[in-house]
Amino acid sequence: MSWIKRLWHRLGSPRWFYEMMQPWQTGFGFAALVLLLIGTVWGLAFAPADYQQGNSFRIIYAHVPMVVLAQSAYMMLGAAGLVLLVWRMKLADVAMVAIVPVGATVTALGLFSGAVWGRPTWGTWWEWTDARLVSTLVLLFLYLGVYALREAIPRAESAGRACALLAVVGLVNIPIIKYSVEWWTTLHQGATFTVTKMAMPLEMAAPLIVNVLGAYCLFGYLVILNMRTEILRRERDTQWVGALREAQHGI
């Protein structure tokens, strides 16, 4: 168990994280590129068309990865918030700063792609009586709230902890919001796939799984990129960042 302790201790050093994450960032970036390329080409060109929806179902290969990501990103935000509140680990605050814009963007894109998909399939851009649309919209508001709260509080440390608290309150409330919204459900088809049983034939689901994995890799890449940038910004007056600057840019 001592390696956990050592890792925990090292996570306290932004410099260590910055240097250690360099290969991870590259790795996630490459994996995302390859997986998304394979999944998208496979899904758009080679997977069979749906017998009811024809080719319009193919938007699933963009829509589902984003929505899945939107929810997981909030879970991570809440987890980072909890770590910040309990152990006051600065890196958790950096992670929150990194996750919020990515999470908000995929949520917004998920809503948009859902609307574009809804138009040919249900004949409407937006359907209020559908639980998943509404709860994704609420999720977007939760992201925007965390973002706006950080902007509103001038002192960075307080802003971080306030956002952490809000994210944790959000985490507790999300299931309540989700189930109460689900209470209406009329129009939507059931969840597309679950861990236990596939609702789709494998040749349609496989590219989707590839794309979901690719989206997670892209998320990993973006969050690590944001975190490393934020670390540089926060540590800009330290010696090691100065040395880095001199080595890379000669100033």
Place this chain on the structure above:
Amino acid sequence: MGMFRHQVVREWRLLLRARADALNPIIFLVLCVTLFAIALDGNPEALRRHAAGVFWVLVLLTNLLSLDSMFRRDFEDGTLEQLLLLSEVPFLPIVGKMLVQWLAAGALVVLVSPLLGTILQMRPEALVPLALALLAGTPAVSMLGAVGAALLVGVRRGGALLGLLTLPFYIPVLIFGTAAVNGLADGGGGMAQIYWLAAMSVLAVTLAPFAVWAALKISVENG
């Protein structure tokens, strides 16, 4: 418990002495009901059909109005900091404040709801369900809202942000509240929704004080 009683008495006195502040949210509520009635052309059918939903939305907005000032005065004159420094169960006085906020913004709304419901053309048999749903649901609204108010107490012009932070959390209360009133008024079932509202309130009363306490500590450190 002494601290708790002391705080409740103090807040209550402050409320009575600043009667205009206390009445503002209710006046706002009556005003908004009037605006809705005018916007819907005073059409009794349309009003009756939408009354429950409209009323619940207005209750949520009214609550925001009273939450905004909930901690501000005590924050500015330093009372809040002293309350947080108390060693003996430091969040009891905070719970006292939250209780009085609910009395002013929640319980008072329950009391005037039959009157406003009548103005909104609700049928007499819908008025008791309305009051019951409000009684079960408004504690959750006040408690959740207090978390937002505590986070924003040190923020200048935090009022505009308060809506963004708290309104998404009110959605379950809005859903069950509206469904309860409509269901009971139509003679269908609605008690289940009332129980859900009550359950949410119990959960909020149990958990929110901790969140409010933590949020106030962050805000006080910031200010």
